[in-house]
Amino acid sequence: MFFRLHSLRPRLAVSFSFFACGFLFASWAARIPAFKDQLSLDEAQLGGILFMLPLGSILALPLAGWVVDRIGSRHVTAVSTFLYAVSLWSLSQATDAFGLALGLFVFGFVGDFLNISMNTQGLSVQQLGEGPILSGLHAQWSLGAFAGAFLAGWCWQRGLSTALHFQMVALLVSIPALAVGFWMVPDPAKEDSNRKVYARPDRALLLLGVICFCNTLAEGAMADWSSLYYREVLSPGVGTRTTGYVAFTVAMALGRFLGDGLMQRLGHRNTLILNGTLIAAGLALALAFPLPWVVIVGFALTGLGVSSVIPIAYGIAGGSKRMAPAAALAMVSAIGFTGFLVGPPMIGLLAHQVGLRHALWIVVALGCVIGISAKKGMAARQGLVH
16 A cells, blocks of 8 residues: 555654554553562452453543544544553552552553544545555554564563563653654644534444444453463463464454555455454354464464454444544444443353353354344445445
């Protein structure tokens, strides 16, 4: 994909924010087993604590949409990237379950400001180029997640503490975070004064939210539980294993790099069908055959599946004629992030009762929901996908 010269710097700037967001989140996700061991938590307790991150995210959504619409996405993106790095470092200072829960709430709250602002900025930059870029930007998030997971594995191997690891990551992100804000662009002037910041979502936005819900629950399950599954099912007694999560993030990045072109060729509807099929088939493979190489392949297929669902939904929501782009993104995210909200405690409680391997079959079912919904033409009837 080619871009005009005047869109290169803004594209690089917003790409950094997407990369940093994934880098910071994966740094936390890969260290979850360490927090579980350090605080002597069982699966149910850990699930309850993990609940605080998406709770902070979803409570931030209405405010984030309003702030981005009023202040502008470039300013909010730069500041929230910096604060997201600081909030990651603060997690390493937690000495008990309450401190970790509070830190995760702040981490999720700030992270959602970054999510809404950088996606809105991505839509603004997209108008300067020659075609869709949102999936490619989300690929930068995945690259950041891969880098974060890889660095976490390196730190594990060398026995570096969580505090030192998170301090290093925070410094790498926070220093350039504010500087790249000068390369970002103002949001386009509002052409339609009837578009509102607060409005009741229509059926189209609700449907997009439901599709996002299925996808975020699947993605959140992989982020929160894949390392534990790999350790406890495949390598019991070993400290941790990030191999499966790395395979997931690499495949997700690849899928997002290919996503913009794939959507132009197949259309949004067929791409969603493919995504749902890969999620269901990939994780079913990993759960049915708990062999190291099979699990890695299954996690990779799952990563390909979740790759472009969110970019599709956000791209369509940002074009809403009824709501401002930031508000529409916040509305869809509010529904979608419910998957992150209910996923960790639900899977944690089920894992405590029936085992993690059986609990993760929920993700297979959600992949089927995404694929079947698109195949039945639910989204097409709302004029959302073609």
